[in-house]
Amino acid sequence: MTTDEKTTLSTLPDEQRTPMLKRLTGANTLWIGLVLLVLVATFGAIRPDAIFQVTTLQFLLAETAVLLVLSVGMTFVIITSGIDLSVGSVLVFASVSSAMAMNSVSGGDATNAGWGVIGFGLLVAVVSGAAWGLLNGLLISRAKIPPLIVTLGSFGAAQGAALLLNNGSNVSGIPDKLNTTFGSGTWFGIPNIVIVAAVVTALGALLLSTTRFGRYTYAVGSNEEAARRVGISVRGHLTKVYLLAGTLAGLAGFMGNAFFRVAVVTGHETDNLNAIAAVVLGGTSIFGGTGSVLGTVFGVFIPAVLEKGLVIIGVKEFWQPIAVAVVLVAAVWLDQTRRRARNQR
Amino acid sequence: MSQPLLEARDLTKNYGTVEALRGASFTAYPGEVVSLIGDNGAGKSTLVKCLSGVEQPTSGSLVFDGEPLNLGSPNDARALGIETVFQDLAVAPDLDPAANMFLGREILKPGVLGFLGVLDKKAMRKQAAEHFTRFGATLQSIDVPIAALSGGQRQSVAVARSVAWASKLVFMDEPTAALGVVQRERVLDVIKRVRDEGIAVVLISHNMPEVLSVSDRVEVLRLGRRVARFKASETSVEELVGAMTGALTQEDAA
Numbered sequence: 001m002t003t004d005e006k007t008t009l010s011t012l013p014d015e016q017r018t019p020m021l022k023r024l025t026g027a028n029t030l031w032i033g034l035v036l037l038v039l040v041a042t043f044g045a046i047r048p049d050a051i052f053q054v055t056t057l058q059f060l061l062a063e064t065a066v067l068l069v070l071s072v073g074m075t076f077v078i079i080t081s082g083i084d085l086s087v088g089s090v091l092v093f094a095s096v097s098s099a100m101a102m103n104s105v106s107g108g109d110a111t112n113a114g115w116g117v118i119g120f121g122l123l124v125a126v127v128s129g130a131a132w133g134l135l136n137g138l139l140i141s142r143a144k145i146p147p148l149i150v151t152l153g154s155f156g157a158a159q160g161a162a163l164l165l166n167n168g169s170n171v172s173g174i175p176d177k178l179n180t181t182f183g184s185g186t187w188f189g190i191p192n193i194v195i196v197a198a199v200v201t202a203l204g205a206l207l208l209s210t211t212r213f214g215r216y217t218y219a220v221g222s223n224e225e226a227a228r229r230v231g232i233s234v235r236g237h238l239t240k241v242y243l244l245a246g247t248l249a250g251l252a253g254f255m256g257n258a259f260f261r262v263a264v265v266t267g268h269e270t271d272n273l274n275a276i277a278a279v280v281l282g283g284t285s286i287f288g289g290t291g292s293v294l295g296t297v298f299g300v301f302i303p304a305v306l307e308k309g310l311v312i313i314g315v316k317e318f319w320q321p322i323a324v325a326v327v328l329v330a331a332v333w334l335d336q337t338r339r340r341a342r343n344q345r
Numbered sequence: 346m347s348q349p350l351l352e353a354r355d356l357t358k359n360y361g362t363v364e365a366l367r368g369a370s371f372t373a374y375p376g377e378v379v380s381l382i383g384d385n386g387a388g389k390s391t392l393v394k395c396l397s398g399v400e401q402p403t404s405g406s407l408v409f410d411g412e413p414l415n416l417g418s419p420n421d422a423r424a425l426g427i428e429t430v431f432q433d434l435a436v437a438p439d440l441d442p443a444a445n446m447f448l449g450r451e452i453l454k455p456g457v458l459g460f461l462g463v464l465d466k467k468a469m470r471k472q473a474a475e476h477f478t479r480f481g482a483t484l485q486s487i488d489v490p491i492a493a494l495s496g497g498q499r500q501s502v503a504v505a506r507s508v509a510w511a512s513k514l515v516f517m518d519e520p521t522a523a524l525g526v527v528q529r530e531r532v533l534d535v536i537k538r539v540r541d542e543g544i545a546v547v548l549i550s551h552n553m554p555e556v557l558s559v560s561d562r563v564e565v566l567r568l569g570r571r572v573a574r575f576k577a578s579e580t581s582v583e584e585l586v587g588a589m590t591g592a593l594t595q596e597d598a599a
Contacts, residue, residue: 230449289439
């Protein structure tokens with residue numbers, strides 16, 4: 001043991017840490033961030049006048065804010081090696097029920113309603129989102145039904161329920177106050193809706209990377225059995241993660257109401273796939289166990305920038321989904337190759 | 346010897362129609378290394394699962410430190426200072442060694458941050474490095490995912506983790522399987538060191554010379570029952586194999 005003691009004693013904890021630069025370059029996140037930077041730089045170099053315009057950037061950010069909030073929840077879900085196909089439908093459900101709730105407490109039309117009604121609408125949106133998330137979580141963790149099937153079910157059910165609520169039509173009557181302040185208002189040039197999304201994202205990133213909740217999320221995704229054996233309540237944790245995703249989808253529905261001034265029942269059918277694509281693009285492994293919220297931020301903006309950029313430089317925007325698809329498949333292929341190389345040891 | 350630390354009496358465990366344990370008994374005394382051996386399917390792993398709270402026996406009783414014991418979950422066992430190194434390791438491959446060591450026992454930051462569930466990663470890294478050093482697990486780096494380590498290093502982490510938390514008893518289910526010669530020696534050395542600290546070690550192994558070299562006592566399971574008990578210093582590989590295969594039975598063992 002003497003030789004061993006020499007080597008171990010000479011390696012003190014802090015020297016054992018991998019240097020910061022090496023850790024950064026080893027992470028997927030850095031590369032994804034670089035891809036985004038290159039995209040912005042390329043489009044910027046071609047059409048600096050159009051890209052770096054305040055209104056273009058404002059609109060890009062505001063449009064992406066809703067998807068970003070959905071994707072933060074999706075990041076947690078995918079790190080547990082799960083999936084949530086229901087986020088877009090839950091968003092629609094929350095959006096419709098919140099708008100209808102605001103209307104009903106304002107005598108049928110909430111257009112001129114005050115902050116009390118708006119607060120009530122927020123509560124309804126968040127609670128109805130959370131309820132769907134809780135249902136998903138309980139079915140997945142207690143009834144042991146695969147997440148793909150459970151959330152495929154709630155994807156259809158939440159959309160159907162939203163259509164039933166208002167007989168299939170959009171709900172208008174969103175309070176003007178909500179739209180002018182929260183929906184279209186800005187603070188030092190940054191749309192308020194973007195600030196909300198940024199705060200949610202920052203909180204999500206802290207929750208994932210610095211807390212016990214985040215640590216358990218990784219552990220459950222990495223090896224569920226190991227997590228169970230060290231005494232982590234895997235069922236409880238999975239329920240909480242899906243509850244979080246549902247709650248964020250509810251909040252996103254409320255943000256959509258504020259931004260579009262109407263609760264729309266269509267147009268969110270592919271939100272789930274967009275969120276999944278963003279999370280996976282951002283370096284979160286579809287097999288669970290690894291990933292980051294920062295990566296998801298990059299992953300949300302890559303398709304958005306591509307779409308805007310292609311339009312501005314005059315390429316048909318139909319190329320955007322193709323470009324995203326290529327990057328997405330390449331990202332997963334890269335992840336799999338790395339895992340295989342790692343597991344061969 | 347003194348009072349047994351852990352005693353199992355007449356445990357049975359049925360999985361459907363399969364009887365994995367048919368009245369198995371087991372005894373571990375404080376501060377000893379006792380090996381549990383038996384052929385494949387003898388019920389060793391099932392017995393350990395019942396004794397560490399992972400599974401609940403269908404019938405039978407457990408006594409710990411003279412008190413009747415009821416283990417509803419691994420947490421109950423851990424609360425008593427009983428830890429297990431599982432055959433399949435049960436580490437989270439994407440987490441680093443320190444995170445794995447403190448998994449389920451995270452150190453939180455003091456004050457408000459801790460109340461919010463914020464981890465004290467630095468403290469955990471420091472303590473983990475000390476533990477690994479103490480138990481001879483050499484790792485080049487404390488913050489790479491476990492999956493990036495070699496099989497032997499992974500094993501060292503799993504062993505060091507259990508040993509670090511055990512105050513009374515450690516179960517080790519084949520801790521040296523799939524290890525090289527040097528690493529095997531190191532794990533056996535850890536087992537002796539743990540025993541010298543007064544903690545009982547229950548070793549499950551197929552390697553008879555290893556069992557004889559490290560154990561104080563040996564208990565043999567066959568077809569879900571204890572069929573023989575030996576003092577390691579007074580027995581031989583032939584005798585152990587005889588008991589495992591049924592060629593030799595002790596009347597008083599069951």
